[in-house]
Amino acid sequence: MNDRDFIIDRYKDLLTTYLNGKNETALYKGQQFSRKLIEQQISPEDVVSHHINVLNDLFPDMTEEMKDAFDFLLEVMIGYGFAYREHQSLRTRQRQLESEIEVAASMQQTLLISDVPTVDSLDIGVKSVPAKKMNGDYFNFVKDDKSISVAVADIIGKGIPAALCMSMIKYAMDSLPEQRMQPNLLLENLNRVVEQNVHPNMFITMLYGLYDTDVHKFYYAGAGHEPGFFYKAATDEFEDMFAKGLVLGVSRTTKYKEYEKQLGPGDMIILLSDGVTECRTSKGFIEREEIVALIRENMHKPAQEIVDSVFHELERLQEFELRDDFTLIILKRMV
Amino acid sequence: MDIQSCVEVCNEWDIVSARQLGRNMAKELGFGNVDQARITTAISELARNIYLYAGSGKICLEPVEQMGRKGLRIIAVDNGPGIRDIRKVMEDGYTTSGGLGAGLPGVKRLMDEFTIDSTIDSGTEILATKWLR
Numbered sequence: 147m148n149d150r151d152f153i154i155d156r157y158k159d160l161l162t163t164y165l166n167g168k169n170e171t172a173l174y175k176g177q178q179f180s181r182k183l184i185e186q187q188i189s190p191e192d193v194v195s196h197h198i199n200v201l202n203d204l205f206p207d208m209t210e211e212m213k214d215a216f217d218f219l220l221e222v223m224i225g226y227g228f229a230y231r232e233h234q235s236l237r238t239r240q241r242q243l244e245s246e247i248e249v250a251a252s253m254q255q256t257l258l259i260s261d262v263p264t265v266d267s268l269d270i271g272v273k274s275v276p277a278k279k280m281n282g283d284y285f286n287f288v289k290d291d292k293s294i295s296v297a298v299a300d301i302i303g304k305g306i307p308a309a310l311c312m313s314m315i316k317y318a319m320d321s322l323p324e325q326r327m328q329p330n331l332l333l334e335n336l337n338r339v340v341e342q343n344v345h346p347n348m349f350i351t352m353l354y355g356l357y358d359t360d361v362h363k364f365y366y367a368g369a370g371h372e373p374g375f376f377y378k379a380a381t382d383e384f385e386d387m388f389a390k391g392l393v394l395g396v397s398r399t400t401k402y403k404e405y406e407k408q409l410g411p412g413d414m415i416i417l418l419s420d421g422v423t424e425c426r427t428s429k430g431f432i433e434r435e436e437i438v439a440l441i442r443e444n445m446h447k448p449a450q451e452i453v454d455s456v457f458h459e460l461e462r463l464q465e466f467e468l469r470d471d472f473t474l475i476i477l478k479r480m481v
Numbered sequence: 482m483d484i485q486s487c488v489e490v491c492n493e494w495d496i497v498s499a500r501q502l503g504r505n506m507a508k509e510l511g512f513g514n515v516d517q518a519r520i521t522t523a524i525s526e527l528a529r530n531i532y533l534y535a536g537s538g539k540i541c542l543e544p545v546e547q548m549g550r551k552g553l554r555i556i557a558v559d560n561g562p563g564i565r566d567i568r569k570v571m572e573d574g575y576t577t578s579g580g581l582g583a584g585l586p587g588v589k590r591l592m593d594e595f596t597i598d599s600t601i602d603s604g605t606e607i608l609a610t611k612w613l614r
């Protein structure tokens with residue numbers, strides 16, 4: 147007996163049981179049975195056809211008109227069969243696409259991954275977590291003899307296009323080694339690349355900085371990026387690290403301004419993406435002060451533990467549902 | 482064996498005639514109710530495309546036999562504008578009816594065999610066969 151015959155038999159059983167007892171148990175079984183039908187990919191017109199056959203068996207004196215009426219129903223159900231089969235095939239395709247995206251995402255991660263450099267004088271912590279499969283935030287460190295450069299970027303736009311754009315940014319930055327020491331020039335060059343190569347409705351914000359490990363100065367420039375924080379240990383105060391500048395890709399001729407901060411022992415540079423400040427909780431958006439408070443609470447820990455703790459706390463506040471990519475970087479000057 | 486019957490398709494009533502012809506032949510060949518309905522639906526879709534996009538054309542039906550199997554073949558021919566991007570048209574979800582699963586991909590699934598041949602500005606020919614089980 148093949149599956150098909152089995153199904154017809156079973157249908158007949160269930161229907162007979164119901165007709166004899168007309169109770170809820172039989173109906174429940176019928177409902178369960180429909181799951182089985184769907185599993186076996188039996189389409190709606192087939193179900194109607196089985197029903198007709200079973201009725202023919204059970205009630206041999208069914209009138210011709212009733213039989214004809216069932217034929218009409220069968221014809222009507224063909225349209226549902228159409229939709230059902232398309233649904234099946236689209237579902238298969240969706241699964242394929244999902245697994246392709248998964249592969250692409252892990253490829254992207256390996257392409258874009260940046261080592262976090264280790265130097266004696268700086269304690270560095272990084273946490274970057276994508277909201278979806280692909281990360282629209284990007285960070286990058288480059289270590290030289292006397293300096294460490296750091297970039298944090300965020301694509302305005304989500305998902306796969308944003309991620310592809312990130313890869314472009316990475317390779318554009320790699321191809322601009324001469325500008326690495328001059329944050330404003332680096333952004334100006336990068337801006338031209340983005341303006342020429344990226345779709346006009348996609349923008350990129352970036353903060354790029356260079357930490358001079360000899361004199362402990364941080365030089366930076368920003369392109370419309372979420373301001374970071376600067377923590378001054380001497381006064382025990384946090385201040386916003388504004389860096390004025392248009393987002394990348396708007397105008398070819400944008401100029402950027404270079405800023406600098408002198409760091410004393412225990413001072414911290416905190417860089418982030420707007421996914422950190424735009425955390426939405428049941429009480430509304432997280433305020434920048436709340437982020438500062440969270441950092442302050444954890445400030446006594448090593449940099450990596452600070453960013454981890456802040457992330458876990460924000461994740462908890464958002465009920466573990468990340469709406470935007472999250473990137474938080476802390477550079478803390480050691481004594 | 483090759484007794485081909487054709488229906489000219491110029492208006493919506495011709496679609497009904499093509500269906501009728503298909504149903505009669507399918508019944509004669511011994512197709513069950515469900516397959517009859519599937520075959521006529523495929524004919525409907527093909528005939529409607531001719532009527533809508535080519536203006537006129539014809540639907541021919543012929544019984545076929547291959548390695549002891551019997552079946553029914555639908556041949557839809559027109560001299561209309563042709564289909565520019567066949568691959569796209571064969572994608573699910575492309576039809577103008579929007580996600581009803583009908584259209585050419587639906588026809589392909591209803592039938593056992595399906596081939597499409599189309600040349601821009603010269604016309605379209607679609608063959609679709611259903612085998613008796």
Ligand SMILES: Nc1ncnc2c1ncn2[C@@H]1O[C@H](COP(=O)(O)OP(=O)(O)OP(=O)(O)O)[C@@H](O)[C@H]1O
Pocket residue numbers: 526530531534535559561562563564570575576577578579581583584585586605
């Ligand atoms: N015989 C034909 N000649 C020219 N173009 C055709 C022909 N048949 C189909 N097409 C083109 O292919 C497209 C897809 O056809 P298909 O039947 O799959 O979907 P549809 O007719 O747009 O929508 P539906 O059939 O679901 O109502 C049509 O929109 C039409 O542009």
Ligand SMILES: [Mg+2]
Pocket residue numbers: 526529530584585
């Ligand atoms: Mg159509």
